[in-house]
Amino acid sequence: MNRPIRVMAIGCLLLFVALMLNVNYLQYISADELNARNDNRRVLVEEYSRERGPIVVAGEPIASSEPVDDEYEYLRTYEDPGMYSNLTGFYSFTFGSTDLENSQNGILSGSDPQLFVSRVVDLVSSDQPSGGSVELTIDPDAQQAAVDGFAALAEGSRGAAVALDPETGAVLAMVSTPPYNTNQLASHDFEEVDDFYQRLLESEASPLVDRSREERYAPGSTFKLVTAAAALSDEDLDLSPDSQIESGSALSFPDGGSYVLTNQSDDVCGAQEITFTQAVAASCNTAFGRLALAVGPEDLAEQAEAFGFGDNSYLDSLQVAPSQFTSGDPAELDSPETAQSGIGQFDVAATPLQMAMITATIANDGTVMRPFIVSQVRSPDAEVLDRTQPETLYDDAVSGDVAEDLSEMMVATVEDGTAASLAIDEVSVGGKTGTAQRGDDDNPYAWIVGMAPADDPQVAVAVFIEDAGGTARDDIAGGALAGPIAKAVMQAVINP
Numbered sequence: 001m002n003r004p005i006r007v008m009a010i011g012c013l014l015l016f017v018a019l020m021l022n023v024n025y026l027q028y029i030s031a032d033e034l035n036a037r038n039d040n041r042r043v044l045v046e047e048y049s050r051e052r053g054p055i056v057v058a059g060e061p062i063a064s065s066e067p068v069d070d071e072y073e074y075l076r077t078y079e080d081p082g083m084y085s086n087l088t089g090f091y092s093f094t095f096g097s098t099d100l101e102n103s104q105n106g107i108l109s110g111s112d113p114q115l116f117v118s119r120v121v122d123l124v125s126s127d128q129p130s131g132g133s134v135e136l137t138i139d140p141d142a143q144q145a146a147v148d149g150f151a152a153l154a155e156g157s158r159g160a161a162v163a164l165d166p167e168t169g170a171v172l173a174m175v176s177t178p179p180y181n182t183n184q185l186a187s188h189d190f191e192e193v194d195d196f197y198q199r200l201l202e203s204e205a206s207p208l209v210d211r212s213r214e215e216r217y218a219p220g221s222t223f224k225l226v227t228a229a230a231a232l233s234d235e236d237l238d239l240s241p242d243s244q245i246e247s248g249s250a251l252s253f254p255d256g257g258s259y260v261l262t263n264q265s266d267d268v269c270g271a272q273e274i275t276f277t278q279a280v281a282a283s284c285n286t287a288f289g290r291l292a293l294a295v296g297p298e299d300l301a302e303q304a305e306a307f308g309f310g311d312n313s314y315l316d317s318l319q320v321a322p323s324q325f326t327s328g329d330p331a332e333l334d335s336p337e338t339a340q341s342g343i344g345q346f347d348v349a350a351t352p353l354q355m356a357m358i359t360a361t362i363a364n365d366g367t368v369m370r371p372f373i374v375s376q377v378r379s380p381d382a383e384v385l386d387r388t389q390p391e392t393l394y395d396d397a398v399s400g401d402v403a404e405d406l407s408e409m410m411v412a413t414v415e416d417g418t419a420a421s422l423a424i425d426e427v428s429v430g431g432k433t434g435t436a437q438r439g440d441d442d443n444p445y446a447w448i449v450g451m452a453p454a455d456d457p458q459v460a461v462a463v464f465i466e467d468a469g470g471t472a473r474d475d476i477a478g479g480a481l482a483g484p485i486a487k488a489v490m491q492a493v494i495n496p
Contacts, residue, residue, distance in 0.1 A: 048093050049073045053108045053131030053380065055088055055100055057138045063088045063101070065131075068188070076186040083147050086176040086210040087136070087318070087373070090185040094193050099210070100134065100374075103317045107132040107377045107385075114377075114385045132385065133378045137170040139163075141492040142459075146175040149485030154469030158205060159446075159482075160212035160352045163461040163489050166360040166451065168390040169369030172459060173489055174353070180207040211466060213320045216349040220436030220478070221283045222447045222462070223344025225358055225406060228280060228288075230295045230303035232402045237294060241277045241405050241412075247287040248272050256336040261289045261343075264435070280409040281417025283433060285343050292342020293335060300341060301330035306397040307358045308368060309350070314393055317374050323350035344434060356462035359449040362410070362430075363457035366403040368394040411454050419448060421483025424491060428454040431486070433478035443473050448482040452490040459493040461486045 049072050054061035062084045065074040076091045078084070089099025097105055106112030110131040146161040153159075163173035184196045200208050209215055231239055239245070249270045251261040262285065263269040269284035279287035292300060301309075304325040308314065312322035326333060326347040333341065340346035353371065361368045370393040377385050398406070410430030413419045419431035434447035446465040451457045463482040471481070 045072070047109050047111075050109060051130040052076060052091065053110070053133045055104070055108070056133055056135045057084070057143075058140050060140075061133075062136075063091075063182075070188055072188055075188060078182040078186070081182040082179050083140075083143055083175070084138075085179040085182045085207075086212065087138070087174060088182060090182040092185045092193060092197075093188070094190050095185065095197055098208075099318060100136075104134045104374065104377070107134055110380070114379075130380045132380055133382075135375050135378070137165075137172065137373055137375045137388075138174070139172040139493055139496075141496060142173040142489050143175060145488040145492040146173050146463075146485060147177070149463075149488050150175065150177040152484075153465070153481065154471050156205075156467065156469035157465065157471075158211065158467040159463070159465040160210070161461065161463045161485055161489060162212050162352045162356040163459050163493065164356050164360040164369075164371060166363035166457045166460045167369070169360070169371045169393070170375070170390075171371055171373040172493055173461075174210075174212050174373065176209070176211045178205050178207045210318075211352065211464065213315065213318060213351050213353045216321050216323050216351050216354075217445055217464060217466065218348060218436035218438070219344040219350040219355055220434030220445060220447055221285075221288075221344055222355050222358075222432050222434035222449050222478070223348055223350070224280065224283065224288050224342070224434075225362065225410075225432055225449070226304050226307060227292055227295065227300060227342045228276070228406060228409065229307075229362075229398045229402060230300050231276075231291045232405050233303070233398055234295055234299070239276055241275070241409050243276045244273045245276050245279060245287055246272065246290050247274050247279060247284050249286070251286040251289045251339060253335040253339070255334050259336050261285055261336070261339050277409045277412045280432070281413040283413075283418050288342050289339030292338050295342075297326070297330040297333040297338045297341065300338070301325045303397075304348075306368075306394060307361055308354055308393065314370050315353070315373070317372070320353065321351055323354040324348070344436060352462045352464040355447070355449050355464075356460055359432075359451050359462060360457075360460035361397050362403050362406045363451040363454075363460050364403075365400040366396050366398040367392055368397050407451075407454055410451070414450070418479050419450065419483065421479045422448070422450045422452075422487050422490070424452060424487065424494075427452055427494065429487075429490070430454040431483075433483070435477050443468065443471075444476050446476050446478045446481045448478040448486050450486045450490060452494055459490050461489050463489075 052065040055063040068075045089101045091097045091101040108131040161175045268282035309323045312320045370391040376387040414431045418433040422431040429452045431450035436445040449462045451460045463486040
Protein backbone atom coordinates (compact mmCIF):
# COMPACT_ATOMS: atom_id res chain seq x y z
CA MET A 1 0.00 0.00 0.00
CA ASN A 2 1.47 3.31 -1.04
CA ARG A 3 2.06 6.00 1.57
CA PRO A 4 -0.81 8.48 0.68
CA ILE A 5 -3.41 5.67 0.87
CA ARG A 6 -1.93 4.44 4.17
CA VAL A 7 -2.06 7.95 5.66
CA MET A 8 -5.66 8.40 4.53
CA ALA A 9 -6.65 5.01 5.95
CA ILE A 10 -5.07 5.82 9.33
CA GLY A 11 -6.77 9.21 9.31
CA CYS A 12 -10.17 7.67 8.61
CA LEU A 13 -9.59 5.10 11.34
CA LEU A 14 -8.74 7.85 13.85
CA LEU A 15 -11.84 9.80 12.84
CA PHE A 16 -13.97 6.66 13.24
CA VAL A 17 -12.49 6.00 16.69
CA ALA A 18 -13.08 9.65 17.69
CA LEU A 19 -16.68 9.41 16.45
CA MET A 20 -17.30 6.24 18.48
CA LEU A 21 -15.76 7.79 21.57
CA ASN A 22 -17.90 10.91 21.17
CA VAL A 23 -21.08 8.90 20.67
CA ASN A 24 -20.40 6.85 23.78
CA TYR A 25 -19.49 9.98 25.75
CA LEU A 26 -22.72 11.71 24.74
CA GLN A 27 -24.94 8.67 25.34
CA TYR A 28 -23.50 7.33 28.55
CA ILE A 29 -21.40 9.93 30.31
CA SER A 30 -23.06 13.28 29.60
CA ALA A 31 -26.56 12.04 28.85
CA ASP A 32 -27.95 13.14 32.22
CA GLU A 33 -26.28 16.54 31.98
CA LEU A 34 -27.59 17.13 28.47
CA ASN A 35 -31.08 15.95 29.38
CA ALA A 36 -31.10 18.37 32.31
CA ARG A 37 -30.18 21.43 30.24
CA ASN A 38 -32.86 24.10 30.35
CA ASP A 39 -32.55 24.68 26.60
CA ASN A 40 -33.09 21.03 25.68
CA ARG A 41 -36.52 21.58 24.18
CA ARG A 42 -37.07 17.94 23.17
CA VAL A 43 -36.60 16.74 26.74
CA LEU A 44 -38.66 19.64 28.09
CA VAL A 45 -41.59 18.90 25.79
CA GLU A 46 -41.39 15.16 26.49
CA GLU A 47 -41.37 15.67 30.27
CA TYR A 48 -43.93 18.47 30.20
CA SER A 49 -46.29 16.26 28.16
CA ARG A 50 -46.09 13.47 30.73
CA GLU A 51 -48.62 12.87 33.51
CA ARG A 52 -46.79 14.31 36.48
CA GLY A 53 -47.42 12.73 39.87
CA PRO A 54 -49.37 14.55 42.61
CA ILE A 55 -48.16 16.33 45.73
CA VAL A 56 -50.45 15.20 48.53
CA VAL A 57 -51.52 16.60 51.91
CA ALA A 58 -53.67 14.43 54.21
CA GLY A 59 -54.67 12.20 51.31
CA GLU A 60 -55.74 15.05 49.03
CA PRO A 61 -53.70 16.32 46.06
CA ILE A 62 -52.60 19.94 46.27
CA ALA A 63 -50.76 19.67 42.93
CA SER A 64 -51.77 17.35 40.10
CA SER A 65 -51.74 17.02 36.30
CA GLU A 66 -54.97 17.33 34.37
CA PRO A 67 -55.46 16.14 30.74
CA VAL A 68 -55.89 19.00 28.27
CA ASP A 69 -56.49 19.18 24.54
CA ASP A 70 -53.25 20.76 23.33
CA GLU A 71 -49.78 19.62 22.26
CA TYR A 72 -48.61 19.31 25.87
CA GLU A 73 -51.44 16.91 26.84
CA TYR A 74 -51.30 17.69 30.59
CA LEU A 75 -51.65 20.91 32.60
CA ARG A 76 -50.18 21.21 36.09
CA THR A 77 -52.87 22.50 38.46
CA TYR A 78 -52.72 23.62 42.08
CA GLU A 79 -55.72 23.23 44.37
CA ASP A 80 -55.02 25.99 46.88
CA PRO A 81 -51.98 28.11 46.03
CA GLY A 82 -52.98 30.58 48.73
CA MET A 83 -52.07 27.91 51.28
CA TYR A 84 -49.27 25.99 49.63
CA SER A 85 -47.45 28.05 46.97
CA ASN A 86 -44.35 28.47 49.14
CA LEU A 87 -44.10 24.68 49.49
CA THR A 88 -45.07 23.27 46.11
CA GLY A 89 -43.37 26.01 44.16
CA PHE A 90 -44.30 25.97 40.49
CA TYR A 91 -43.76 23.75 37.45
CA SER A 92 -43.50 25.91 34.36
CA PHE A 93 -42.45 25.16 30.79
CA THR A 94 -40.87 28.61 30.56
CA PHE A 95 -39.29 29.04 33.99
CA GLY A 96 -38.68 25.46 35.09
CA SER A 97 -39.53 24.30 38.60
CA THR A 98 -38.98 25.47 42.17
CA ASP A 99 -39.31 24.20 45.74
CA LEU A 100 -40.91 20.72 46.03
CA GLU A 101 -41.68 20.61 42.32
CA ASN A 102 -37.93 20.91 41.83
CA SER A 103 -36.48 18.85 44.67
CA GLN A 104 -38.93 15.99 44.10
CA ASN A 105 -38.85 16.20 40.31
CA GLY A 106 -37.43 12.70 39.87
CA ILE A 107 -40.38 11.07 41.62
CA LEU A 108 -43.00 13.44 40.21
CA SER A 109 -41.76 13.14 36.62
CA GLY A 110 -41.18 9.39 36.81
CA SER A 111 -37.44 9.62 36.12
CA ASP A 112 -36.20 8.64 39.57
CA PRO A 113 -34.20 5.35 39.72
CA GLN A 114 -36.73 4.06 42.26
CA LEU A 115 -39.30 4.05 39.43
CA PHE A 116 -37.15 1.98 37.04
CA VAL A 117 -39.49 -1.02 37.17
CA SER A 118 -42.50 1.17 36.44
CA ARG A 119 -40.69 2.65 33.44
CA VAL A 120 -39.85 -0.81 32.10
CA VAL A 121 -43.48 -1.90 32.46
CA ASP A 122 -44.63 1.24 30.66
CA LEU A 123 -42.09 0.60 27.89
CA VAL A 124 -43.24 -2.99 27.37
CA SER A 125 -46.90 -1.99 27.38
CA SER A 126 -46.22 1.07 25.20
CA ASP A 127 -47.76 3.32 27.85
CA GLN A 128 -46.55 6.87 28.46
CA PRO A 129 -44.48 6.96 31.69
CA SER A 130 -46.17 8.67 34.63
CA GLY A 131 -44.83 10.05 37.88
CA GLY A 132 -45.11 8.91 41.46
CA SER A 133 -46.67 10.83 44.32
CA VAL A 134 -45.08 12.83 47.12
CA GLU A 135 -46.92 12.93 50.45
CA LEU A 136 -46.24 15.77 52.89
CA THR A 137 -46.25 15.96 56.68
CA ILE A 138 -48.40 19.11 56.66
CA ASP A 139 -51.45 19.22 58.91
CA PRO A 140 -54.01 21.04 56.71
CA ASP A 141 -55.90 22.39 59.74
CA ALA A 142 -52.73 23.92 61.18
CA GLN A 143 -51.78 25.32 57.77
CA GLN A 144 -55.24 26.82 57.35
CA ALA A 145 -55.14 28.33 60.84
CA ALA A 146 -51.90 30.14 59.99
CA VAL A 147 -53.23 31.37 56.65
CA ASP A 148 -56.44 32.63 58.28
CA GLY A 149 -54.45 34.32 61.02
CA PHE A 150 -52.38 36.33 58.58
CA ALA A 151 -55.51 37.18 56.57
CA ALA A 152 -56.98 38.74 59.72
CA LEU A 153 -54.10 41.22 59.97
CA ALA A 154 -54.06 44.60 58.26
CA GLU A 155 -53.98 44.53 54.47
CA GLY A 156 -50.45 44.30 53.11
CA SER A 157 -49.09 42.34 56.05
CA ARG A 158 -46.16 40.04 55.40
CA GLY A 159 -44.73 37.23 57.48
CA ALA A 160 -44.38 33.52 58.08
CA ALA A 161 -45.34 30.72 60.45
CA VAL A 162 -43.77 27.31 61.09
CA ALA A 163 -45.07 24.49 63.27
CA LEU A 164 -43.10 21.33 64.07
CA ASP A 165 -43.72 18.03 65.81
CA PRO A 166 -41.04 18.28 68.54
CA GLU A 167 -40.63 14.51 68.87
CA THR A 168 -40.14 13.70 65.18
CA GLY A 169 -39.24 16.96 63.44
CA ALA A 170 -42.17 16.66 61.03
CA VAL A 171 -43.24 20.03 59.61
CA LEU A 172 -46.93 20.47 60.51
CA ALA A 173 -47.33 23.94 59.02
CA MET A 174 -45.14 26.21 56.93
CA VAL A 175 -46.76 29.39 55.66
CA SER A 176 -45.31 32.45 53.96
CA THR A 177 -47.40 35.46 53.11
CA PRO A 178 -48.18 36.95 50.69
CA PRO A 179 -48.56 33.82 48.54
CA TYR A 180 -48.77 33.78 44.74
CA ASN A 181 -50.90 31.95 42.19
CA THR A 182 -48.86 28.98 41.00
CA ASN A 183 -51.55 28.15 38.42
CA GLN A 184 -50.67 31.29 36.47
CA LEU A 185 -47.09 30.09 36.11
CA ALA A 186 -48.17 26.59 35.03
CA SER A 187 -50.41 27.96 32.27
CA HIS A 188 -49.82 27.00 28.63
CA ASP A 189 -50.33 30.63 27.63
CA PHE A 190 -46.62 31.40 27.77
CA GLU A 191 -46.96 35.11 27.10
CA GLU A 192 -49.30 35.39 30.08
CA VAL A 193 -46.89 33.32 32.17
CA ASP A 194 -43.99 35.63 31.33
CA ASP A 195 -46.00 38.77 32.19
CA PHE A 196 -47.12 37.32 35.51
CA TYR A 197 -43.62 36.17 36.44
CA GLN A 198 -42.18 39.61 35.75
CA ARG A 199 -44.83 41.18 37.98
CA LEU A 200 -43.86 38.78 40.76
CA LEU A 201 -40.19 39.70 40.39
CA GLU A 202 -40.96 43.41 40.50
CA SER A 203 -43.34 43.23 43.47
CA GLU A 204 -42.11 44.93 46.65
CA ALA A 205 -43.80 42.15 48.63
CA SER A 206 -41.46 39.52 47.11
CA PRO A 207 -44.07 36.72 47.06
CA LEU A 208 -41.61 34.29 45.45
CA VAL A 209 -39.48 34.35 48.61
CA ASP A 210 -40.48 31.91 51.33
CA ARG A 211 -40.08 33.98 54.49
CA SER A 212 -40.35 30.88 56.67
CA ARG A 213 -36.98 29.47 55.58
CA GLU A 214 -35.29 31.45 52.78
CA GLU A 215 -34.82 34.77 54.59
CA ARG A 216 -33.46 35.52 58.04
CA TYR A 217 -34.45 38.36 60.34
CA ALA A 218 -33.48 39.78 63.71
CA PRO A 219 -35.35 37.51 66.16
CA GLY A 220 -35.48 40.04 68.98
CA SER A 221 -36.39 38.72 72.38
CA THR A 222 -37.28 35.22 71.18
CA PHE A 223 -33.48 34.75 71.01
CA LYS A 224 -33.37 35.25 74.77
CA LEU A 225 -34.22 31.55 74.96
CA VAL A 226 -30.77 30.85 73.50
CA THR A 227 -29.12 33.23 75.95
CA ALA A 228 -31.08 31.64 78.81
CA ALA A 229 -30.01 28.18 77.64
CA ALA A 230 -26.35 29.22 77.59
CA ALA A 231 -26.62 30.79 81.06
CA LEU A 232 -28.38 27.77 82.58
CA SER A 233 -25.77 25.47 81.01
CA ASP A 234 -22.86 27.49 82.46
CA GLU A 235 -21.77 25.61 85.58
CA ASP A 236 -19.84 28.62 86.85
CA LEU A 237 -23.01 30.74 86.90
CA ASP A 238 -24.98 28.00 88.69
CA LEU A 239 -28.41 29.40 87.77
CA SER A 240 -31.92 28.01 88.07
CA PRO A 241 -35.37 29.50 87.28
CA ASP A 242 -35.58 30.77 90.85
CA SER A 243 -32.12 32.34 90.94
CA GLN A 244 -31.88 36.06 91.63
CA ILE A 245 -30.19 37.87 88.75
CA GLU A 246 -29.27 41.50 88.24
CA SER A 247 -31.54 43.63 86.06
CA GLY A 248 -32.10 47.38 86.55
CA SER A 249 -33.48 50.22 84.47
CA ALA A 250 -30.36 50.69 82.38
CA LEU A 251 -27.11 48.97 81.45
CA SER A 252 -24.10 51.03 80.42
CA PHE A 253 -20.72 49.80 79.21
CA PRO A 254 -17.13 50.86 79.89
CA ASP A 255 -16.33 50.42 76.17
CA GLY A 256 -19.73 51.57 74.90
CA GLY A 257 -19.37 55.33 74.97
CA SER A 258 -22.77 56.93 75.53
CA TYR A 259 -24.75 53.84 74.53
CA VAL A 260 -27.14 52.56 77.22
CA LEU A 261 -29.29 49.43 77.00
CA THR A 262 -32.81 49.94 78.40
CA ASN A 263 -36.03 47.97 78.79
CA GLN A 264 -39.37 48.21 77.07
CA SER A 265 -40.94 48.48 80.52
CA ASP A 266 -39.48 48.89 83.99
CA ASP A 267 -42.54 47.61 85.88
CA VAL A 268 -40.64 44.39 86.67
CA CYS A 269 -37.34 44.88 84.89
CA GLY A 270 -36.46 48.11 86.70
CA ALA A 271 -35.76 46.30 89.98
CA GLN A 272 -32.09 45.80 90.69
CA GLU A 273 -32.62 42.06 91.27
CA ILE A 274 -35.36 39.76 89.99
CA THR A 275 -35.69 36.02 89.50
CA PHE A 276 -34.53 34.43 86.27
CA THR A 277 -38.13 33.43 85.56
CA GLN A 278 -39.31 37.02 86.00
CA ALA A 279 -36.61 38.18 83.58
CA VAL A 280 -37.88 35.77 80.92
CA ALA A 281 -41.57 36.46 81.57
CA ALA A 282 -41.12 40.25 81.44
CA SER A 283 -38.45 40.04 78.72
CA CYS A 284 -35.98 42.26 80.52
CA ASN A 285 -33.32 43.59 78.16
CA THR A 286 -30.94 44.71 80.89
CA ALA A 287 -31.06 41.34 82.65
CA PHE A 288 -30.32 39.47 79.44
CA GLY A 289 -27.65 41.96 78.42
CA ARG A 290 -25.90 41.20 81.71
CA LEU A 291 -26.35 37.45 81.19
CA ALA A 292 -24.86 37.69 77.71
CA LEU A 293 -21.81 39.44 79.12
CA ALA A 294 -21.50 36.82 81.87
CA VAL A 295 -21.71 33.95 79.37
CA GLY A 296 -19.48 35.60 76.78
CA PRO A 297 -19.94 35.93 73.02
CA GLU A 298 -18.07 32.73 72.12
CA ASP A 299 -20.20 30.54 74.35
CA LEU A 300 -23.34 32.30 73.10
CA ALA A 301 -22.29 31.54 69.53
CA GLU A 302 -21.61 27.92 70.48
CA GLN A 303 -25.05 27.59 72.06
CA ALA A 304 -26.71 29.07 68.97
CA GLU A 305 -24.82 26.60 66.77
CA ALA A 306 -25.98 23.73 68.99
CA PHE A 307 -29.56 24.69 68.08
CA GLY A 308 -28.74 24.77 64.35
CA PHE A 309 -27.42 28.28 63.65
CA GLY A 310 -24.99 28.29 60.74
CA ASP A 311 -26.44 25.13 59.17
CA ASN A 312 -28.37 25.25 55.89
CA SER A 313 -28.34 21.55 55.03
CA TYR A 314 -30.85 20.08 57.45
CA LEU A 315 -34.00 20.31 55.27
CA ASP A 316 -33.29 18.11 52.24
CA SER A 317 -36.46 18.93 50.34
CA LEU A 318 -36.37 22.73 50.47
CA GLN A 319 -33.77 25.47 50.45
CA VAL A 320 -32.89 27.00 53.83
CA ALA A 321 -30.95 30.15 54.70
CA PRO A 322 -28.46 29.57 57.54
CA SER A 323 -29.27 31.56 60.66
CA GLN A 324 -26.36 33.53 62.12
CA PHE A 325 -25.24 34.70 65.53
CA THR A 326 -22.76 37.20 64.15
CA SER A 327 -21.30 38.02 60.75
CA GLY A 328 -17.71 37.93 62.05
CA ASP A 329 -15.65 36.37 64.81
CA PRO A 330 -17.67 36.18 68.06
CA ALA A 331 -14.49 36.81 70.05
CA GLU A 332 -14.23 40.26 68.48
CA LEU A 333 -17.63 41.48 69.76
CA ASP A 334 -17.32 44.30 72.27
CA SER A 335 -19.53 44.62 75.35
CA PRO A 336 -22.43 46.56 73.76
CA GLU A 337 -22.43 44.23 70.76
CA THR A 338 -22.44 41.18 73.03
CA ALA A 339 -25.32 42.54 75.11
CA GLN A 340 -27.27 43.45 71.97
CA SER A 341 -26.66 39.95 70.59
CA GLY A 342 -27.94 38.44 73.82
CA ILE A 343 -31.33 40.05 73.22
CA GLY A 344 -31.49 39.01 69.56
CA GLN A 345 -30.32 42.27 67.97
CA PHE A 346 -27.04 43.50 66.42
CA ASP A 347 -25.98 40.81 63.86
CA VAL A 348 -28.25 38.03 65.09
CA ALA A 349 -30.52 36.84 62.27
CA ALA A 350 -32.73 33.76 62.15
CA THR A 351 -35.38 32.13 60.00
CA PRO A 352 -38.79 31.37 61.50
CA LEU A 353 -37.97 27.70 60.88
CA GLN A 354 -34.87 28.04 63.06
CA MET A 355 -36.82 29.66 65.89
CA ALA A 356 -39.42 26.88 65.68
CA MET A 357 -36.54 24.37 65.91
CA ILE A 358 -35.24 26.03 69.08
CA THR A 359 -38.69 25.81 70.64
CA ALA A 360 -39.11 22.20 69.50
CA THR A 361 -35.70 21.33 70.98
CA ILE A 362 -36.72 22.68 74.37
CA ALA A 363 -39.97 20.71 74.10
CA ASN A 364 -38.00 17.58 73.17
CA ASP A 365 -35.77 17.53 76.26
CA GLY A 366 -32.88 19.23 74.50
CA THR A 367 -32.54 17.03 71.40
CA VAL A 368 -32.69 18.71 67.98
CA MET A 369 -34.65 16.62 65.49
CA ARG A 370 -34.02 17.04 61.77
CA PRO A 371 -37.07 18.79 60.27
CA PHE A 372 -38.68 17.05 57.30
CA ILE A 373 -41.66 17.81 55.09
CA VAL A 374 -41.87 14.76 52.81
CA SER A 375 -43.40 11.89 54.77
CA GLN A 376 -43.27 9.30 51.99
CA VAL A 377 -43.15 8.81 48.24
CA ARG A 378 -45.15 6.30 46.23
CA SER A 379 -44.97 4.76 42.78
CA PRO A 380 -47.74 5.40 40.21
CA ASP A 381 -49.27 2.14 41.50
CA ALA A 382 -49.36 3.54 45.08
CA GLU A 383 -46.52 1.32 46.30
CA VAL A 384 -44.51 3.00 49.07
CA LEU A 385 -40.99 3.57 47.74
CA ASP A 386 -39.54 5.50 50.64
CA ARG A 387 -40.76 6.67 54.03
CA THR A 388 -38.95 9.34 56.06
CA GLN A 389 -37.83 8.18 59.47
CA PRO A 390 -37.31 10.68 62.32
CA GLU A 391 -33.64 11.51 62.72
CA THR A 392 -31.68 13.27 65.42
CA LEU A 393 -29.85 16.30 64.02
CA TYR A 394 -27.91 17.30 67.14
CA ASP A 395 -27.75 15.48 70.47
CA ASP A 396 -28.11 17.53 73.63
CA ALA A 397 -28.28 21.11 72.39
CA VAL A 398 -29.08 21.53 76.06
CA SER A 399 -29.39 18.96 78.80
CA GLY A 400 -32.75 17.55 79.79
CA ASP A 401 -32.60 19.51 83.05
CA VAL A 402 -31.91 22.80 81.23
CA ALA A 403 -34.73 22.07 78.77
CA GLU A 404 -37.07 21.49 81.71
CA ASP A 405 -36.01 24.80 83.30
CA LEU A 406 -36.55 26.65 80.04
CA SER A 407 -39.97 25.07 79.60
CA GLU A 408 -40.93 26.11 83.13
CA MET A 409 -39.96 29.71 82.44
CA MET A 410 -41.80 29.72 79.10
CA VAL A 411 -44.96 28.55 80.85
CA ALA A 412 -44.58 31.43 83.33
CA THR A 413 -44.23 33.80 80.36
CA VAL A 414 -47.67 32.71 79.14
CA GLU A 415 -49.29 32.64 82.56
CA ASP A 416 -47.78 35.83 83.99
CA GLY A 417 -45.80 37.55 81.26
CA THR A 418 -45.69 38.93 77.75
CA ALA A 419 -46.99 35.79 75.97
CA ALA A 420 -50.46 35.75 77.56
CA SER A 421 -52.05 35.71 74.09
CA LEU A 422 -50.94 32.07 73.73
CA ALA A 423 -53.04 30.87 76.67
CA ILE A 424 -55.39 27.97 75.90
CA ASP A 425 -58.06 26.94 78.38
CA GLU A 426 -57.13 23.85 80.40
CA VAL A 427 -53.85 23.44 78.47
CA SER A 428 -50.38 24.26 79.75
CA VAL A 429 -48.65 26.42 77.12
CA GLY A 430 -45.10 27.76 76.99
CA GLY A 431 -44.03 30.76 74.94
CA LYS A 432 -41.74 33.71 74.37
CA THR A 433 -42.41 36.97 72.55
CA GLY A 434 -40.08 39.21 70.61
CA THR A 435 -40.20 42.67 69.06
CA ALA A 436 -37.05 43.31 67.04
CA GLN A 437 -36.10 46.90 66.35
CA ARG A 438 -34.91 47.84 62.83
CA GLY A 439 -34.11 51.52 63.09
CA ASP A 440 -35.99 54.80 63.28
CA ASP A 441 -37.50 54.61 59.79
CA ASP A 442 -38.67 50.99 59.82
CA ASN A 443 -41.37 49.36 61.89
CA PRO A 444 -40.14 46.55 64.17
CA TYR A 445 -40.53 42.85 63.50
CA ALA A 446 -43.05 41.00 65.67
CA TRP A 447 -42.25 37.44 66.82
CA ILE A 448 -43.63 34.76 69.06
CA VAL A 449 -42.70 31.13 69.73
CA GLY A 450 -44.74 28.61 71.65
CA MET A 451 -45.29 24.96 72.49
CA ALA A 452 -48.29 22.97 73.69
CA PRO A 453 -49.15 21.13 75.80
CA ALA A 454 -46.05 22.17 77.74
CA ASP A 455 -46.10 19.03 79.88
CA ASP A 456 -46.28 16.72 76.83
CA PRO A 457 -45.59 18.87 73.74
CA GLN A 458 -47.23 17.91 70.47
CA VAL A 459 -46.44 21.10 68.59
CA ALA A 460 -43.82 23.86 68.58
CA VAL A 461 -44.54 26.99 66.61
CA ALA A 462 -42.87 30.22 65.52
CA VAL A 463 -44.73 33.14 63.99
CA PHE A 464 -42.97 36.11 62.43
CA ILE A 465 -44.50 39.35 61.13
CA GLU A 466 -42.19 41.33 58.89
CA ASP A 467 -44.68 44.05 58.05
CA ALA A 468 -48.00 44.59 59.82
CA GLY A 469 -49.52 46.62 56.99
CA GLY A 470 -51.14 49.79 58.28
CA THR A 471 -50.74 48.86 61.95
CA ALA A 472 -49.39 51.77 64.00
CA ARG A 473 -45.78 51.39 65.11
CA ASP A 474 -46.68 51.50 68.82
CA ASP A 475 -49.18 48.66 68.33
CA ILE A 476 -46.62 46.26 66.82
CA ALA A 477 -45.72 43.59 69.34
CA GLY A 478 -45.20 39.85 69.18
CA GLY A 479 -47.86 39.04 71.76
CA ALA A 480 -50.54 41.22 70.20
CA LEU A 481 -50.04 40.42 66.51
CA ALA A 482 -48.25 37.07 66.25
CA GLY A 483 -49.73 35.51 69.39
CA PRO A 484 -53.27 34.85 68.08
CA ILE A 485 -51.86 33.17 64.97
CA ALA A 486 -49.56 30.90 66.97
CA LYS A 487 -52.37 30.03 69.36
CA ALA A 488 -54.70 29.08 66.51
CA VAL A 489 -52.04 26.86 64.95
CA MET A 490 -51.37 25.06 68.23
CA GLN A 491 -55.09 24.57 68.85
CA ALA A 492 -55.49 23.09 65.36
CA VAL A 493 -52.84 20.48 66.18
CA ILE A 494 -53.80 19.53 69.72
CA ASN A 495 -57.58 19.74 69.16
CA PRO A 496 -58.10 18.35 65.63
